[in-house]
Amino acid sequence: MKSRQDAWSERDDKLLAETVLRHIREGSTQLNAFDEVGDKLNRTSAACGFRWNAIVRAKHTTDIARSKKERKQRMRALKLKTKPLYTPPETVIDYHEIDRKTELNVSIDDVIGFLQELKNGQTEHDEELQHEIETMKQQNALLSKQTEELENEIHKKEESFETIERDYEALVKIMNRARKMVMFEDDDLKANTFQMDRNGNLERVANK
Structure with missing residues (x-):
């Protein structure tokens, strides 16, 4: 069982920040980052999470925003490889020279293309939101675990005092x-x- 008690060094904080930011860019979770850092520093995942939320995170707000933006761009690039976006017709249509049926078909295609782009954008937003919700759930679970450990420690202290x-x-x-x-x-x-x-x-x- 990991039970390291020595203080965090500047090098440890740098490793923690770089690992968390990398996991954010790659679309992974912060909990996975805490596990990775804990294995490297012989610390518990809870200790790494507490250090990140209490000390390190505030120093890297700009880096976090940049990493999230890179993750969004990465996800968008993957979608472009798997499914092409709608592109409008290259030629300019002169509606005075075509009949009403052709004009109606083109207008419907435009609407369908617009709706597809809107749907793709909404799907991407939903994925971002779901990822943030999952991250918050993991952080809440981590904080609950830390709270339970502190309550157990307080209980032991009370028994010792009695x-x-x-x-x-x-x-x-x-x-x-x-x-x-x-x-x-x-x-x-x-x-x-x-x-x-x-x-x-x-x-x-x-x-x-």
Whole structure:
């Protein structure tokens, strides 16, 4: 189990930032980036996520925006390879020289092409939105895990404090009992007088 506790260095933060930005550009998730950095630095994925959200992310807002833009361009390029976009006719149509049926067909084609482009743009936007939602879900899961770990740690501290408190109370009782015993012995000694007999032995003489 990874349990590294040393401080983050500037080099560690740089590795974390570069890895997260690369995953964003490639359309991957930040959670995958945290796993990768955790393996390289012998840290937990939760620790990497906390470091990114609390410290490193604020320093790379511009880089994050640029990486998202590159990811969007990459996705658009992939779509261009798989499905060509609608291109309008190269020739200029003179509607005065064609009949009404041809004019109607061209207008419908224009509308269909426009709707296809609109649909493609909406699909791309939906994919971006879905990706952001998935990233937020993963970050929420990561924060929930960190919260659970902190709550467990607090519970352990509370149990340890209760144990120390009980031990302290027991020690106080022992000290009070010992003090009473000493006081009783002193009173017992004061209540008795001793004298030496003819043979040199001590004998108790009751106080009058």
